[in-house]
Amino acid sequence: MKTPSELRYTEDHEWLRPEGKSARIGITDFAQDQLGDVVFVELPEVGRDVKKGEAFGVVESVKSVSDVFAPITGKVVAANQALVDTPELVNQDPYGQGWIVEIEIADDAEVGALLDAQGYTALQEGGH
Amino acid sequence: MRFTPHTEEDRREMLRQIGASSVEELFSDLPEAVRLDRPLHLPEGLSESEVAQLLADLAAQDLDMGRHVSFLGAGAYDRYIPSVVGEMLRRSEFYTAYTPYQPEISQGTLQAIFEFQSLIAALTDLDIAQASLYDGATAVAEAAMLAWGQTGRERIVVARSVDPQYRAVLRTYAHGRGLEVVELPLRDGRAAAEDVTAVAEGAACVIVQHPNFFGLLEDVDSMVKATHAAGALYIAVSDPISLAVLRPPGAYGADVAVGEGQALGIAPSFGGPFLGFMAARQEYLRRLPGRIVGETADKDGKKGYVLTFQTREQHIRREKATSNICTNQGLMALSATIYTTLLGPEGLRQAAALSIEGAHVLGDGLGRVAGADLAFSGPYAFEVAVRSRAKVADVEAAMLKAGMLGPLDLERFYPELPGYMLLSVTEKRTTEEIGRLLDVLQGVEA
Amino acid sequence: MKTIFEEHAPGRGTEYLPSRKVDLGAFLPAAEIRKELPLPELSEVQAVRHFTGLSRRNYGVDNGFYPLGSCTMKYNPKINEDTARLPGFAQVHPYQSEETVQGALRLMWELQQDLAEITGMDAVSLQPAAGAHGELTGILIVRAYHEAKGDAERTQVIVPDSAHGTNPATAAMAGFEVVHVPSDERGGVDVEALRQLASKKTAALMLTNPNTLGVFDERITEIAEIIHAAGGLLYYDGANLNAVLGHSRPGDMGFDIVHLNLHKTFSTPHGGGGPGAGPVGVKAHLKDFLPMPLVTNEQGHFHLSYDLPHSIGQMRSFYGNFGILVRAYTYIRALGGAGLREVSGDAVLNANYVLSLIKDHFDLPFDRIPKHEFVVAPPEDLVRQKGVKTLDIAKRLLDFDFHPPTVYFPLIVHEAMMIEPTETETKETLQGFAEILCRIIDEGRENPDYVKSAPHNTVVGRLDEARAVKQPKLLERLGG
Secondary structure: OOOOOOOEEOOOOEEEEEEOOEEEEEEOHHHHHHHOOEEEEEOOOOOOEEOOOOEEEEEEEOOOEEEEEOOOOEEEEEEOOHHHHOOOHHHHOOOOOOOOEEEEOOOHHHHHOOEOHHHHHHHHHOOO | OOOOOOOHHHHHHHHHHHOOOOOHHHHOOOOHHHEOOOOOOOOEOOOHHHHHHHHHHHHHOEOOOOOOEEOOOOOOOOOOOOHHHHHHHOOHHHHOOOOOOOHHHOHHHHHHHHHHHHHHHHHHOOOEEOOOEOOHHHHHHHHHHHHHHHHOOOEEEEEOOOOHHHHHHHHHHHHHHOOEEEEEOOEOOEOOHHHHHHHOOOEEEEEEEOOOOOOEOOOHHHHHHHHHHOOOEEEEEOOOOHHHOEOOHHHHOOOEEEEEOOOOOOOOHHHOOOOEEEEEOHHHHHHOOOOOEEEEEEOOOOEEEEEOOHHHOHHHHHHHOOOOOOOOOHHHHHHHHHHHHHHHHHHHHHHHHHHHHHHHHHHHHHHHOOOEEEOOOOOEOOEEEEEEOOOHHHHHHHHHHOOEEOOEEHHHOOOOOOOEEEEEOOOOOOHHHHHHHHHHHHHOOO | OOOOOOOOOOOOOOOOOOOOOOOHHHOOOHHHEOOOOOOOOOOHHHHHHHHHHHHHOOOOOOOOOOOEOOOOOOOOOHHHHHHHOOHHHHOOOOOOOHHHEHHHHHHHHHHHHHHHHHHOOOEEEOOOOOHHHHHHHHHHHHHHHHHHOOOOOOOEEEEEOOOOOHHHHHHHHOOOEEEEEOEOOOOOEOHHHHHHHOOOOEEEEEEOOOOOOOOOOOOHHHHHHHHHHOOOEEEEEHHHHHHOOOOEOHHHHOOOEEEOOHHHHOOOOOOOOOOOOOOEEEOHHHHHHOOOOEEEEEOOEEEEEOOOOOOOOOOOOOOOOHHHHHHHHHHHHHHHHHHHHHHHHHHHHHHHHHHHHHOOOOEOOOOOOOOOOEEEEOOHHHHHHHOOOHHHHHHHHHOOOOOOOEEOOOOOOOOOEEEOOOOOOOHHHHHHHHHHHHHHHHHHHHOHHHHHOOOOOOOOOOEOHHHHHHOOOOOOOOOO
C-alpha cells in the first residue's frame, strides 16, 4: 500500500497535496483498496464552500459507499470531471489522475494539523 | 401438522454430536425471567384435511366476485386473468426463492424483474423503472420522498382527486420526514392548473392521478406546465390498463410515474398483495427506492442479470438510503409481467377499451334512471361517479339483493360529496349485467 | 435466454378477451388517445415456455437446502397456497361491505389475537406489507407516542452496530437521528456503552433478539430497564423470532413494539423477493397509535375499526397483504402452539448441529450456544495466504446445489458467513451440507484458484457487477 511521504492525510483516509494557494485532495491507496472497484464518484459543484470535516462527495463501489470529507475549510475551485466517465482512476492512480477536488486553502494551520505519512501509516497499523 | 422431519433417534444423535443432553439445554442461556413457563394459548394443531376444511368454511362466509357481479373498482379491479398466469405463478422455483442475492442461481427472478422494468418503462413511456413497491399508495409516498430528496423542498402538493387511500398513506409518510402536504381542491371532480400555480411555489412535487379517482380525465398538460414553472417535479399516478389507450406520463412531461399494478393479472384478495410500480426520467436513477435489476455479463461474456445500483439501498447506505424497503412484491411483479406478455398490446388495449365502453354504457344509461345522474362533467373512463337521490346504503342493499357488489360510497372519503357513489366497469361486465344494474338503480326509492 | 422482447413477432398474441371492436374516439378526446404501444407479442406456448424456462434458472426452497442467515428459508407448505386461492379469499374486493366479508375479517381478527399471544403483546395491526414496512410503522408509533406526550426532544433512535440496514434506514425515514451502540465481546449489546447513550433524547432502541449473530442477549431485561428509565421505548425486530417461538416472548423481555415477518417465521413463501407481511404488535399503552383500520370483534360480528384517535394513520392501501395473512393463519392452525414450540426447538437444534460439524474448519467470532443461526468466518490463513474469501466459498457451494449462507453480514464480523438451517431440514441434509463446506475449505488450501473461480456448474458464471453500474442497461425496448 503506497503512502507518499510528501502528502498530508486525514483519519478518514483522504490525502491532501498543497499546490500554492489551493490543495488537491483525493482518497488514499488504502481507502480505494478497501472499497474495491470504484464505479461512481459524486463530485461537489465548483464554487461551493466546504468546512473542515464536512462530507462534500461520495465514492462508491458496487457494494460499498464512502463519504469524502473535506480535510480543510475552503472553496472548491476544481473537481476532477474525468471521474464522471472513468471512476476507476481512483483505483488505478489514487494519488495522481484519481484526484477528486481542489480546495482553496483558507487557513494554512489546518494543513499543518493534518497527519503526515508516518502518522497515517501508524494509524492503519493501529487497526483501522 | 408438522414439517419438522426429526425422529427422536435423530434428535438424540444430533444432541450427542453437539454435546448437549436435551434441546431445552440449548435454551439454557435464556434468563429465567424471560422464559415462557406455560404453553402458548393457541388452538391445538390440525391435520391437513382439517385445516383445509376450516379455511374453506371461513372462505365460504364471504361473498366473492365469482358468484356475484362486481361493480366495485376504485383502485382494485375484477379483471380477467388468463389461466397461464396462475399456472406459472405456482412454479415453486419462483415462489419459494428469496430475493435474488446470488445471481448465478437466480437468473429466472432477475430476468423477470428486468422484463417487468422494461414493460413498466414502455407503458409509462419513461426512461427507467424499478423492481416494485408494496402498492400504489406507498409508491405515491415514495415518489414524494424522492422529490423531497431531489429538491430539498418540504411541501408536497397532491390533488384531492387522487385516490384517498394514496393520500392517507402519503400523509403518514410525510409526517415521518416532517413534510407538509397541501391538497388541490376538487373543481367539478378534478384538479385545476390555477390551483397548482397558487401552491406549487416552493413545493417538491405535484401529484396528480389521471384518470383520477372518479375516472375523470385531468388536464395534465396545463398542470405539468404549472408544476415545472414552479421548479417542482410532476408525479403522475396511473392505472397501467389505462396506459394502453391514454397518452402516457412520459409523453405529457411527467418526471416520475407511479401506480397500482394489481390490474395486471393480480387477484383482488381483499386488498393485497398488490403491486406498486415506479418509473422515472433517467436523471432520478440514483434516487429511486428499492431494487433495480441490470444486465451485465460473466467472464466469458455470457449475458446475465444482477441487482444493481445497490448503494442507494438500506443494506449498504443504511440511514442515508433512499428508502428502507427491502422485501418488495417480487412475485406480483412476475404476475404482471406474465399477464402483460400474454395480453400483448392488443389485449391490453382491448381490456381498456371494453372497460371504457362499458363505463359509458352505464353512464349513458343513467339517463333513463330517475334518481341518479352523472356526478361530474367531462370525459371519463373505467369509473362512473354518480349522484344518487336514494341513500347510497339503500343502493348497496338493493344491488346485493340482486347479486351485485357495489357501489363505493364517496362520502366516506369526501364529506363534501354526500349521496355520491362510484361504480366501476371492467371488461368482465356484460351489457346485460349493466342493464340489470340500471334496473336496480331505477328501483331504489329515494 | 432470450427476453420477451427478443421473442416478439407482431400478430402472435392470443385472444383472451371478447374481440368486439370499440371506437374509443366516441368516448375520449382524440388528442388523449395513445398511438404507440411498444409491447411484445408472444404466442401462449412461447410465453409458457419462456416463463417455465426462467423458473428453471432459479433456486427455491423446493430445489434444495437454503441456509440463508436471517431469512428463515423454511419449507413452505402447499396447503397455504391452496387456502390463499380460495375464491372467498382471493376473489373478494376490499370495498365490499362488512357483512359480505365476515370470513376474511374473522380470519384477520383471530390472527391478530394469535400473533399477540405469540409475541406477548396486547394489540396487533396486520397492515404492514413487509418487515421494513413494519419497522417504519413501529418507529412512526414511537414518534407519535412521544409527540402525544409533548416530548419533542426525543430525536434519537439507538441501533446496534450489528443491526440490519433496514433499522437505521427506517429510523431516518421516520425523522430520527441514528445513534449506534457497539456490541460487547460476547456479541451482545455493550450495556455500559448503552448506559452512556441513553438520555432524554432517546426515542427508542431497536433490537433483534436473538441478534444478527444468532446469540440471545442475556442482559435483555437490564437493557430494557436502561431504555425505559431514560423514557424511551424498546422496539423488537422480529426477523429472528423463529428461534424463540413458545420459548420466550418479546413482550416478556420488555419490548413495547414488535414487528414480525410472516414470510420468514410463519412459512408464507418469500416469492423471490416478496410479497411478505410485517404485522406490528404493541403493548396496551401504544394501542391507540396503531395504523388504521384494526379488525374488532363485537359478539361474533367483525368490523374494520377506524376509531383510533391517535393513530399514525394508514401505512398502505386497505388492510394488509391479505393473501399472505391467509397463508400464515393456515400455518398457525396446522401447527398449533405445541407445533410452533417444536419449530424453534428444532431450528436451534439444527443450527447447533451444523455448527458442531464445521467448527473445526472455521473461525468462530463468538463461541457461544447459538440459537437458530450462527456466524462463522473462513480460517484467517485461508483468507490471507490463499486469498480464498467468504464470497468464493459461497460461490463454490452453488456447484454442489446448495444455496449459500448470508455473506458479509453482520458488518461487525470480517468475512462473515451467517448460516440458518431452519427446522424443516433432515439430519442427512445438514450433514451433507457440513461435509461440503468443510471440503471446500480443504479445497481452498489445495486448489485456491478453482474455488476462487467458482461457480463452475451454473447457467452463468460470476457476473460483472461493476459493469452493470458503469454501463447500465436497466431495460430493453422493442426493436432493441
